[in-house]
Amino acid sequence: MATHRHKRETARRTPRAALIAAPLAVLATGAAVSAGVAGSAPAPDLLSADLSVAAAGTGDRDRDRPLGVVSRESGASRGESAEKAPAMVLSPVEKLLTPKAVSTAVKQADKRLWTTTTLNLWTRPDAKAKKIGEIESAEKVLVTGRTMKGREEIVLDGEARWVTAGYLSAEKPFALGGECTNGTSVPAAVSPNIKKVHEAVCAAFPEITVYGTFRSDGEHSQGIAVDIMVSGDRGWQVAEFVREHYADLGVSYLIYSQQIWSVERSSEGWRGMEDRGSATANHYDHVHVTTY
Structure with missing residues (x-):
């Protein structure tokens, strides 16, 4: 019977190369894990870019909304516009x-x-x-x-x-020739046309100082007649002056030296009158003017 020799079991030595490789493997594994963790979180620059893109997308959606939809971004400005007073309507x-x-x-x-x-x-x-x-x-x-x-x-x-x-x-009106400076006047109650006659004659013939207006009979009582006390050739000058400007002065007719001229029969010129007796009755000492 053969006698088996038993070899003493001795601990196997780990090769030197394996001892060196193990730490390296651990380091490699750690690096891989670190790289995986780092890769799972976006870089700061990429995160910012993603947020910007997201914000831009939100703005695009707001622009596409109908006008009737009020967004949070536009609500304040539209509220301010609503508070403005409406435009004033001018008369x-x-x-x-x-x-x-x-x-x-x-x-x-x-x-x-x-x-x-x-x-x-x-x-x-x-x-x-x-x-x-x-x-x-x-x-x-x-x-x-x-x-x-x-x-x-x-x-x-x-x-x-x-x-x-x-x-x-468009046409220059008749000028009365200036102001009456001789101190004469006519009553305030006479017609406006009588006032015009007085002002015109007074300015053109300042030496005449007597003007007869109101009395109890006829047109004088109505304030539409005036007697300009003047005689001779000067009287004719006054009569022709008034006749020339009858339309501006509102004259209906005038009498002087037993002659009459009227607007209604102006084409006949001066016409003779019957004898009334005295110089005053026949208007030899004054020019009688009746106005409208």
Whole structure:
């Protein structure tokens, strides 16, 4: 029987190469794990880019929304617009008086007309107007052509002013020849035309100082007649002066030196009258004027 020799079991030595490789493997595994962890989280730059893209996408969706949908971003601005007061609606007068409209009218005015009487000057055409002065008769003024509420717009010293419509004319009106400076007057209750006759004759013939108006009979009692106390050739000068300007003075007829002239029979000229007796009755010492 063979005797088995038993070899003593001795611990097997690990090769040196394996001892070196193991730590390296552990290091490699750790590196791989670290790389995996790092790879699972986005880099800061990529994260920022992704957020920017997301924000841009949100903006695109807002632009695609219907106008009736209010977004959080536009709600504040739209609320502010809603709080603004609506535009003021201007009346026709206010539109006419805007600085731009007035400036344009003044710059484009190129027509001139004569005033036919003394006119009040107003700042505007309506009831809010303020009177700021007057303009005399027979003045040539620049007009804009704009009218409203019974007034016309004129230009004085570069400023827009308003006057009563109907008293501007393309033709120069008859001028009374200036003011009456001799101190004479007629009663306030006589007709406007009698006042015109007195002013015109007084200015043209200042030496005449007696004017007979009111008395109890006929047209004198109505305040539409005046006796201008003058005689001789001077009387004829006065009579012809009044006849020449009868339309401007509102004259119906006049008598002098037993002669009569009337608007109704003006084509006949001066016509003779019957003898009434005295020089005064036959109008030798005064010119009688009856007005409308």
